[in-house]
Amino acid sequence: MQASAANALLPTGLSDLLPPDAAFEAAVVDRLTALFASQGYERIKPPLIEFETSLLAGAGAAMAEHTFRLMDPISHRMMGLRADMTPQVARIAATRLKNAPRPLRLSYAGQVLRVKGTELKPARQLGQVGIELIGAEGPAADAEVILLAAETLSALGLEGLTIDLNLPTLVPAAAAALGFRKAAVKSLVQALDRKDAAAVAAHAGRHALLFQALIAAAGPARRAIAALERLDLPTEAAEERRRLGDVVAHLLRAMPKLHLTIDPAEHRGFEYYNGVGFSLFARGARNELGRGGRYVSGEGEPSTGFSLYLDSLIQALPAPVAARRILLPLDTPRAAAAALRRQGWVTIGALHATADMMEEARRLHCSHVWQGGKARSVVKTGARRRKTKA
Template sequence: MIDDRQRALLPNGLQDLLPPDAAFEAQTIERLMAHFAAEGYARVKPPLVEFEDSLLTGPGRLLAAQIFRVMDPVSQRMMGVRADMTPQLARIAATRLAHAARPLRLSYAGQVLRVRGGMLRPERQFAQVGIELIGAPEPTADAEVVRLAAEALTGIGVKGLTIDLNLPTMVDVVAEAFGLPTDQLGPLREALDRKDPTAVAELAGAAAPLYAGLLDAAGIAAEALARLDALELPAEARRLVAMVADVVRVIDLADLDAQVTIDPIEHRGLDYQTGVSFSLFAAGVRGELGSGGRYVAGADQNGGGEPATGFSLYMDSVLRAIDAPVRPRHLYLPFGCGPVAGRTFRADGWITVQGLAPETDPVAEARAQGCSHILRGADAIPLDAIDIRGA
């Protein structure tokens, strides 16, 4: 027989969210969603499970190893539990909302499940919240998405926010301009990710000085842009720098309470991204608060699709970056109080707890129920002001 201790055990990376944390997460998600709605992003709700081939299109291809799979007993087709909601939004835009006006602004919130966690985020199930801006190729779309992510986070109380802007296609663009063999790109990216100038010099040949300059350019946005402007970049690389500069200008105009950095060759393994990407961090908080960037929505193995950009916030990290709310006042209504006794208090923001059976000691029961006050007549009396000896 399984005892209570065994039943309380959960698989690695999964956890119960208990009071008051579960309510805090739900309230924070709704605050974020209200922020997105105020800027024209309409909420959609895709299913938790869908056919595997739908989940593995476009950006979903890179998450194939993270998807739990199950056979649908009705259709006899393989289904997958979503590991990320972005592919689902791309599917909705390309099918059910194919004829909706562009640009299409969508928002979402829901749980995702992954086969394994990472070093910085060991959680395998967590709430994901985000937006997608689909059908807008302009740099102003990238700027809107970055600004909205930062404003939403600072709006819920995140402090010490850093926006790290990246150009994940920069490595390929420079490699193509210098004619580097494609089989060298993988090792070259790994060397650049390690910030290993010796390995970069061995792999990049004539492009090594330029890659070294790109490595050195990383830093605070204004300084990074100045260093990038001083490099002799190929035309396409110069266009990428102009794109990230546009994003920085919009962020500056928005007067955000955030530090902006640029790392022009960081790509964090997101090979599907096609333009400006970004990650969000908070001082002293483990893991990314979120990430996003430009990609092609609805693309398949034959290409196609439409330009898109967006971001996802990871609520497990976000909640670590904000202060817990002040606990609302809890009022105990002793047994025998009528059903309307607490109505006025609830309207004023109190939480009321109704006694369900006659109490030998109402004050002790109020304390046991986690209340700070007890109803005496028409008044809420603080428990700390009551003499338990009978006053």
């Protein structure tokens, strides 16, 4: 039965993934999780939906406004469809893997659903692939996660990688130490996110020059660290600056050519982070490829990790090489078909006798036909016509 136009219509922000894109995405997920596993990150699989009380606990509270909710008809308790997988990993670490040795290295891959998309990312269903390092403090742990992200993306073939570091705790720490009220801190953070120097001056008052200097400090890592060192920060904020500097030092020792930038005033999208955060970009990618950073898990364990966004990643990667498809005549021996598959062919079996196998192969998008015990290349229609005319 032919589907009507009404049946093909999907809700805003949702879409079907068709061949060959769905297979390419699955292959990328397999490659990523294999790369994570090679450095000790073991895969887990959280459920798509769970009770709201656990899903939105701890770091998950930041995702409350993005979460679809519904009533469980069995328990009559409210449930939430996950909008992010990191809180689920934290829950598993605190419960099912509570007695596992720390640090705990976990990886995951799956779909998340959000109430609304954004201007830059209108999709509401997103694929996430990532890792979490749970129960580890210090710059070496932060550096391990950031370096794994860089090495993974490079292994996939992405070029021109940039890691943009930020410190979402810096501004709140400085503002609180300087006596700002909570509402004033929120307004100041929003002004800094917009890079609005005039609004920063209005909210910061006599401390305007200090916070405006944070905007000016953004840039390549070495220059940004030097600019931050020149600022007279309160003790709490100076400690945050030191942590950032330690992480940068670890990264540059490990990968001197890694392109690092720092935006010390950035806070948007890093609401539940309590240390160094980062975003991932690459040449040719229209959007960020992922983000991560340090946070506290549900049981108060120091944690850090990152999530990659599959849609952005797929768009940035080179198109996959088309598989070699060969059309097999009806009643081709199964042993012959199996041998072709072992050689890397995708075998398409004819389901009825066909007089013109070449034409049938073209119709089914096959590059070859199995004839006379050999793989024969399919002549393209245009090429055949030119030959006939000559």
